[in-house]
Amino acid sequence: MVNLDGKDVLVTGGTGSFGKKFTETVLDRFEPSRLIILSRDELKQAKMKQRFSPQEHSCMRYFIGDVREKDRLYRALTDVDIVIHAAALKRVPAAEYNPIEPIKTNVMGGSNVIEAAIDQDVDRVIALSTDKGANPVNLYGATKLCSDKLFVAGNNYSGKGGTRFSVVRYGNVVGSRGSVIPFFLEKRETGTLPITDPRMTRFWITLEQAADFVLDNLDRMEGGEVFVPKIPSMKITDLADAIAPRCDHEVVGIRPGEKLHEVMVPKNVARNTLEFEDYFAILPAFQDWDSDSYHEENGGTWCEDRFKYSSDTNDRWLGAEEIREMIGPEQVAIEERKERPSAKASSK
Secondary structure, three states: OOOOOOOEEEEEOOOOHHHHHHHHHHHHHOOOOEEEEEEOOHHHHHHHHHHOOOOOOOOEEEEEOOOOOHHHHHHHOOOOOEEEEOOOOOOHHHHHHOOHHHHHHHHHHHHHHHHHHHHOOOOEEEEEEEHHHOOOOOHHHHHHHHHHHHHHHHHHHHOOOOOEEEEEEEOEEOOOOOOHHHHHHHHHHHOEEEEOOOOOEEEEEOHHHHHHHHHHHHHHOOOOOEEEEOOOEEEHHHHHHHHOOOOEEEEOOOOOOOOOOOEEEOHHHHHHEEEOOOEEEEOOOOOOOOHHHHHHHHOOEEOOOOOOEEOOOOOOEOOHHHHHHHHOHHHHHHHHHHHOOOHHHHOO
């Protein structure tokens, strides 16, 4: 794992679910010179300061700014060594209704980060992506695919010895902003959970795993790789049973822009993909380093042509009990307390 002691690290969109977990992880393990949170919401920054205050953690810095504003990025990236680009507009329905907004943030904002990082001599940049960016069917996924390609190609602009850019792509994050879990927790009060399609599957990863995976790839990246963790799949019906085992299910149909299953390594890039014990690395078509040497030094096996890493054909699956553990025992306890009859009621 990369050593961040004495480093200047900036996280765009740092007040989000990932940013807060990444901050917690870095502060627990390292002593960075500066850990900068760049985001546009002053209220979220004020709340985050209460948890990670500059008084208790002298490395913490909070910058108000938007990745859409290139001038602000140039100033914010002064003397920064590492950038984690987590800023994004990610709500699928909102993106469909307001299409230009995610384009401005996810695509043009990503371009601004690339240009500012190169010009300010940042050492390494990792951009966070999503399974929805592989073979996208909605605008959010399309903007993330475009962003992924921008960051991979950013290495061509920085040149050999310049800023290195890579991408981390993973699935649905347990408990993140926009997760279905809070929605199910709310709906179980009614006794019925709406299910889009009982066949639906998704990849699942915890915030802790996501933060660890980013740190691991900061160390191993050469520039241009799209790193994909090997993580378990889950059926939407198993998630519903884990959260509310006594609720009925109502099939409501797949929403516009949704997939039945998610893909993280599409067939068309399998020939450029190396498989390792716990992750895949999709290598760039253009690079200033030798992919054969990369293969020999890091190990791994080339994926077969037309291979696909999809949530419905995964060899790792979560059952209801494992899903409960990922969600957190406190949520299960809430369910049990609400449904178990009281002693007083039982005696009647």
